[in-house]
Amino acid sequence: MDRKSKPLLGLAYRIVGDREEAKDLVQLTFLRVWEHRARFDGSFSVNTWIYRITTNLAIDLLRSRQVRGHQAEPVRQHLMRLVGRRSNLEGLFRDEVMTILRNLASGLSKKQRLAFLLREVEGLSSKQVAEILECRESTVRNHLFVARKFLRREVRRRYPEYVAEFRSAAGEIG
DSSP states (O other): HHHHHHHHHHHHHHHOOOOOHHHHHHHHHHHHHHHGGOOOTTTTTHHHHHHHHHHHHHHHHHHHHHHHTOOOTTTTTHHHHHHHHHHOOOOOHHHHHHHHHHHTTSSSHHHHHHHIIIISOOOOOOOHHHHHHOOOHHHHHHHHHHHHHHHHHHHHHOOOOHHHHHHHHHHHHO
């Protein structure tokens, strides 16, 4: 539990966007692991099984939010960190970034968002992501390709000024 709590908390937080709900999800994950330990399939890694449980619980929470009328933004925090870390753009206000990322993330399907999070943020292999999402590796690669293409296109289309500023900043670094 000590080794897995922090990475699972990070994953759950990125999916649901609320730290307290993420903590609850991690606790519930370990409870489910204990309750269903007899059903563990040894052909999968324990790590993949635990990530799948967390991801499924987070998806269930997002579905319940939608029923209650809430908008889920699972990649919002990660994308905001990517923009801040890679671009070093001064004058880009936090609220503006949040609005941009909320708009962009809303255009991705749930599977695309989850594949992106698990692969790009959590650093899992395509095989592990496929096991967690219960699909083929080729499907994961397709979700990632579509998500990246969509995000690149939408940033260029909706926010061309940031693309130009990013290129300027990247040119100064390199």
